[in-house]
Amino acid sequence: MRFGFFTMPMHPPHRSWVETLKEDQQAIILADELGFYDAFVGEHLADSVENITNSMQFLATLIPQTRQIKLATGTSNLSQTHPVLIAAHAAMFDHLAEGRFIFGISAGSLPADAELLSMLSEDRNQIFLEAIEAILAVWTGEAPYDFDRPGNRFKISSARMGRAEFHIGALPKPLQRPYPEIVGTVVTPHSKSAEFYGRMGFHPLSANFLLPEWVKTHWASYVGGVESAGKAAQPANWRVARTIFVADDDKTAGRYGFSDPASPYRFYYHNMVKKFRWGKRLFVFKDDPFQPDEEITDDYVTDRLVMRGSVSSVVDQILAFHEKVGPFGELVYGGMDWVDPALARRSMELFATEVMPRVNAALGTDKRAA
Numbered sequence: 360m361r362f363g364f365f366t367m368p369m370h371p372p373h374r375s376w377v378e379t380l381k382e383d384q385q386a387i388i389l390a391d392e393l394g395f396y397d398a399f400v401g402e403h404l405a406d407s408v409e410n411i412t413n414s415m416q417f418l419a420t421l422i423p424q425t426r427q428i429k430l431a432t433g434t435s436n437l438s439q440t441h442p443v444l445i446a447a448h449a450a451m452f453d454h455l456a457e458g459r460f461i462f463g464i465s466a467g468s469l470p471a472d473a474e475l476l477s478m479l480s481e482d483r484n485q486i487f488l489e490a491i492e493a494i495l496a497v498w499t500g501e502a503p504y505d506f507d508r509p510g511n512r513f514k515i516s517s518a519r520m521g522r523a524e525f526h527i528g529a530l531p532k533p534l535q536r537p538y539p540e541i542v543g544t545v546v547t548p549h550s551k552s553a554e555f556y557g558r559m560g561f562h563p564l565s566a567n568f569l570l571p572e573w574v575k576t577h578w579a580s581y582v583g584g585v586e587s588a589g590k591a592a593q594p595a596n597w598r599v600a601r602t603i604f605v606a607d608d609d610k611t612a613g614r615y616g617f618s619d620p621a622s623p624y625r626f627y628y629h630n631m632v633k634k635f636r637w638g639k640r641l642f643v644f645k646d647d648p649f650q651p652d653e654e655i656t657d658d659y660v661t662d663r664l665v666m667r668g669s670v671s672s673v674v675d676q677i678l679a680f681h682e683k684v685g686p687f688g689e690l691v692y693g694g695m696d697w698v699d700p701a702l703a704r705r706s707m708e709l710f711a712t713e714v715m716p717r718v719n720a721a722l723g724t725d726k727r728a729a
Contacts, residue, residue: 366694399433436467502529557584595688616667
């Protein structure tokens with residue numbers, strides 16, 4: 360099982376933006392040194408806590424500072440930018456990164472962003488579907504373009520002003536052909552998005568803030584989509600993100616990963632609970648849809664969703680989670696604010712060098728026994 364990295368990111372709003380951008384860069388540079396397979400970075404326009412406004416622009420700064428890790432948008436919010444722009448920018452990024460690029464996509468869920476873009480009343484999921492159809496069309500097609508499909512608002516043409524003799528009118532294609540791996544985030548139980556990704560040949564990434572029983576539903580949805588396209592689903596194509604903190608001892612892990620009021624994990628889930636309560640989406644934290652909202656407290660959510668402890672403890676928690684949700688191809692480590700840089704770095708080091716080797720050894724033993 361591979362291991363990757365994902366950061367939304369999430370930082371206290373009083374911190375310097377210069378400082379947090381550098382910190383997020385350092386986390387991915389460290390992930391590269393430790394052998395993480397990929398690093399996903401989220402984006403929002405108008406969230407001072409989740410404060411990377413363009414994941415592709417941010418990741419471009421890491422191309423010369425990393426050697427092997429794949430750099431992934433996590434995600435590019437397709438409802439917010441014309442597909443021609445996304446297609447051209449992503450293609451150039453793929454060449455700059457010499458193929459170390461994963462195209463992570465979603466519609467863009469932050470209503471504040473949509474309002475600023477004068478599209479609050481628009482169906483952003485529908486725009487997302489139309490945008491990805493247009494992007495794939497220009498990546499796999501040839502100029503002059505004549506993209507005009509029923510039901511798609513985007514009309515893409517270069518027939519009038521394109522001039523092949525001047526090399527004008529053709530959009531650049533990605534280095535990876537026909538295009539980079541496309542990964543879509545999945546954030547709700549029984550998600551129709553997972554089914555869509557399977558049908559399209561894209562790969563799902565299950566969010567770290569879902570309970571195991573809801574994560575498990577993503578695989579069933581994804582399988583349904585893959586099989587509807589006449590193919591067989593491969594667990595290796597499923598990424599699952601979790602919130603993980605590993606320390607040299609359980610006491611430190613319990614403090615920094617849960618009980619300390621300054622814990623970055625507590626800060627993370629305080630913000631998630633607050634936003635989801637406002638957006639009437641607390642169901643993602645519930646075992647039972649009829650569970651009272653009053654029970655969904657910061658303590659309740661943080662305690663249930665942060666895997667924390669010494670190496671042995673975290674290995675046991677990951678194996679128990681794996682047993683519950685079934686096989687998947689990549690465990691994605693959720694990045695947090697570095698309240699204590701030494702502990703944050705140590706957690707990533709222990710995860711990469713001790714936890715994952717033991718997890719994979721245990722899974723290999725289980726396979727051989729079977």
